[in-house]
Amino acid sequence: MDLSLSTRTVGDRTIVEVGGEIDVYTAPKLREQLVELVNDGSYHLVVDMEGVDFLDSTGLGVLVGGLKRVRAHEGSLRLVCNQERILKIFRITGLTKVFPIHTSVDEAVAATD
Amino acid sequence: MPTVELLFSAQPEHVRTARLVAAQVARRAGVDEAALDEVRLAVGEACSRAVGLHRNNGVQEPVRVLLNEEEKKFSVEVVDEVPGNATGSAPDGGDDAAADDEGEMGLAVISGLVDDVEVIEGETGGTIRMSWPTVAV
Numbered sequence: 001m002d003l004s005l006s007t008r009t010v011g012d013r014t015i016v017e018v019g020g021e022i023d024v025y026t027a028p029k030l031r032e033q034l035v036e037l038v039n040d041g042s043y044h045l046v047v048d049m050e051g052v053d054f055l056d057s058t059g060l061g062v063l064v065g066g067l068k069r070v071r072a073h074e075g076s077l078r079l080v081c082n083q084e085r086i087l088k089i090f091r092i093t094g095l096t097k098v099f100p101i102h103t104s105v106d107e108a109v110a111a112t113d
Numbered sequence: 114m115p116t117v118e119l120l121f122s123a124q125p126e127h128v129r130t131a132r133l134v135a136a137q138v139a140r141r142a143g144v145d146e147a148a149l150d151e152v153r154l155a156v157g158e159a160c161s162r163a164v165g166l167h168r169n170n171g172v173q174e175p176v177r178v179l180l181n182e183e184e185k186k187f188s189v190e191v192v193d194e195v196p197g198n199a200t201g202s203a204p205d206g207g208d209d210a211a212a213d214d215e216g217e218m219g220l221a222v223i224s225g226l227v228d229d230v231e232v233i234e235g236e237t238g239g240t241i242r243m244s245w246p247t248v249a250v
Contacts, residue, residue: 092225
């Protein structure tokens, strides 16, 4: 399965809905999308990963890169994920401390800390 | 002779094939269903790292994946043809530090996931060897 990406705006947040597999082959597409959003002035991103079937370290690297970019503009990057097998990868790499991870898009959009 | 041996040209698009094949052979060998996600992820990480090493060093040889059904365990070896990289870094440090970091992160994921893992440095390149217990099928 390939990677699918779609974006929409809710208030000042941009939701990036990701589906499929994020790996060494598809991660560059996600990177391009995040870079483009930041270049266009979207600094508060919510990456909805509920449709993601597979995530590897290349994908993690892209998300960390995205976080770095939005932070340079005092922005935020929040994740939405309820899937245990994906959450496990964030835990073993210690990235649960780096990313705010929410259970729903609504929760992520409402979050302000 | 391994149960299944896979050779693929060092292109990112083939990593998915490698991890799917590995997961399927693991399932047949009797690896617990709950561990198949780990097999898929760990083999994907090892293959991504090997692909990165080959590409960054201009190595034309394919990446080799050996899948072995053994007594009470299923083992995987992912073999690259770039010597001097057991720690995950490209030898010249390169102009591609990001790819280096990804290799390191890949190894971190593997060691976090797999209990039995070994990184072996050989004369012609490195091998990441991993195994999972199997149950009788």
